Amino acid sequence: MTPHLDPRTARRRFAVVTFLFWLPVGLYLPALVLLPTARGFSVAVIAGLFAVHSLTVAVLELPTGGLSDVVGRRPVLAVAGVLNLAALVLFALGTAAWVLTAAMFLLGAGRALSSGPAEAWYVDTVHAHSGADTELRTGLARAGTASAAALAAGTLIGGALPWLLGLGPGLGARLAAATSGVVLPLSVPGLLGGAVVLVFVAYVLTRLPEPARPPATLRGVVAGVPATVLGGLRLGASDGLIRRLLLTTCAIGAALGTIELLMPGRTAALTGAPESGAVVFAGLACGGFACTAVGSHLAPFTARLAGGAERAVLVGLGAMAAGLLLLTASAAWSGTWALVLLAVGYALVYLALGSTGPNGNELLHSRVGSAHRATALSVQSLALQALGASIGLVAAALPQGPLRWLPGALLLVAGALLWVRRGRTGGGGPGGNRRDRAESPRADATAATARSGVGA
Known part of the structure; x- marks a missing residue:
């Protein structure tokens, strides 16, 4: 049987996993409109890409929340990380509309999957250790601080990196030339975000224990x-x-x-x-x-x-x-x-x-x-x-x-x-x-x- 973490440890791990999830979001935010624009896509196409993301999140939000309640928090979070990794790589390197559409779909699916499992894991862990009346707001507050700090830091880094690559001897231009325009300076924050997502997945799999659940069959999950x-x-x-x-x-x-x-x-x-x-x-x-x-x-x-x-x-x-x-x-x-x-x-x-x-x-x-x-x-x-x-x-x-x-x-x-x-x-x-x-x-x-x- 998996031992229950004490509330302080659970609080710290919840804050870390929250920070690791939101840091890539902050990194790619500055390039979310600018990168497709630099590749020649119109505002209408970019608006369509955003609509794909929003619709995907809306359709999958409730089913993925139910999936986490049925099969467990950790596997759902890990899958969300894998989808986000694929989305960021496609978004950073994609030059065709269908590639960017696939990236936004995967990004929306990852967002829907990640909505709730980490917080549910924290609350479940604290309740299992100390009972249902245990104070939760401190841990929830620390996670909120971690997410906001990750977004602030990621936005600054994601906005500064393309600018820095354009300084000096033109490293960004040489990078684009060497990759035939696949990797632009605006692509780098997304690729860096993908590297952070790998750390996120590893952390979820190794540092978020949860009690074993009955093996879930496909029929059982569907029902x-x-x-x-x-x-x-x-x-x-x-x-x-x-x-x-x-x-x-x-x-x-x-x-x-x-x-x-x-x-x-x-x-x-x-x-x-x-x-x-x-x-x-x-x-x-x-x-x-x-x-x-x-x-x-x-x-x-x-x-x-x-x-x-x-x-x-x-x-x-x-x-x-x-x-x-x-x-x-x-x-x-x-x-x-x-x-x-x-x-x-x-x-x-x-x-x-x-x-x-x-x-x-x-x-x-x-x-x-x-x-x-x-x-x-x-x-x-x-x-x-x-x-x-x-x-x-x-x-x-x-x-x-x-x-x-x-x-x-x-x-x-x-x-x-x-x-x-x-x-x-x-x-x-x-x-x-x-x-x-x-x-x-x-x-x-x-x-x-x-x-x-x-x-x-």
């Missing part, structure tokens, strides 16, 4: 995954706290979707040129990741100061709404003051985002058993992405100016209001409100249901 997914969806529909968390995630997705869609154009308008706007936006993005890291690190302190996880979620959503309202106000201004409002609002949104995530997820894990943990996280991720994509259609239909920012801000205010009554009445401990928890569906029953489809 077990849909049952697990449906069980997770029923749990969300029947539990008031989980519904509130999912609605909160929708509001956050709308806010982030608004920012991602409108911010690049806004910085370009403020600086007067797309090139200078891109530099300002890159600086804001890196600063936003850093603010998220700080917010995640302070999440346990925020919960203690606010009087519990539910009140901390309320405070975080209120701060995010205030930040997005500042961004909305900045859209009515021009010049230095608009840039100041933009920077302050952006920083506040991402600082509060980092603080809200760990406290909200601790509440989620207090209501979801191991059999549906990864599925619940996948439902949460799907809600975030769905509203993030939908808000773009709404914003694009509105006239330019503050009005385009307003729907996302109002949805965040509505999300915060969902917690006003809860924030006043209880739920401060690791397990949330114990009366509510006793009335929620029991983890033991759901675990038995999920295991019934898997066997030798």
Whole structure:
């Protein structure tokens, strides 16, 4: 039988595996649009590639979460790493549209597979060692800090490497010439990200032990995954706290979707040129990741100061709404003051985002058993992405100016209001409100249901 890791060791390994997963993402982000453009692809083709990625994630999000709950966290994470490795190599070296399409499909599949298993592994490990009432937010906060730090570092490295290769004797040009244009300077961050993915896979296979599960047959997996997914969806529909968390995630997705869609154009308008706007936006993005890291690190302190996880979620959503309202106000201004409002609002949104995530997820894990943990996280991720994509259609239909920012801000205010009554009445401990928890569906029953489809 595999020995259970103590919470401190599990927390450290969860942070490391999170950092290793997100570092390659940060590395290839600066080249995600620029590399296909350098190869001669139009904006329409690049938008189509993004659509392939988004659609793949949306279709596979729930089935892959159920797969992790059925066959285990470690194998699903390892497969996600292998798919990401293949995707990064194809993306870095591909010169044909079908190759880049395959890369985006694999990248989307890897993203869907990776959504939840590492966090589910951490929670399962801590609960197995110390019981279901053990405090989780510190480990969740450390992982949030690790992911934001990885994205910030990766973005800086991924943006600087192609520029450095173009300096001096023209190493980048010689590299492109020697490979007949297959390897461009913009390809190097993706290839470096692939090397990090190899380390990620090795770490997952060697450092994330989990209890042995019954051998899963193909028939058992095919039967077990849909049952697990449906069980997770029923749990969300029947539990008031989980519904509130999912609605909160929708509001956050709308806010982030608004920012991602409108911010690049806004910085370009403020600086007067797309090139200078891109530099300002890159600086804001890196600063936003850093603010998220700080917010995640302070999440346990925020919960203690606010009087519990539910009140901390309320405070975080209120701060995010205030930040997005500042961004909305900045859209009515021009010049230095608009840039100041933009920077302050952006920083506040991402600082509060980092603080809200760990406290909200601790509440989620207090209501979801191991059999549906990864599925619940996948439902949460799907809600975030769905509203993030939908808000773009709404914003694009509105006239330019503050009005385009307003729907996302109002949805965040509505999300915060969902917690006003809860924030006043209880739920401060690791397990949330114990009366509510006793009335929620029991983890033991759901675990038995999920295991019934898997066997030798």
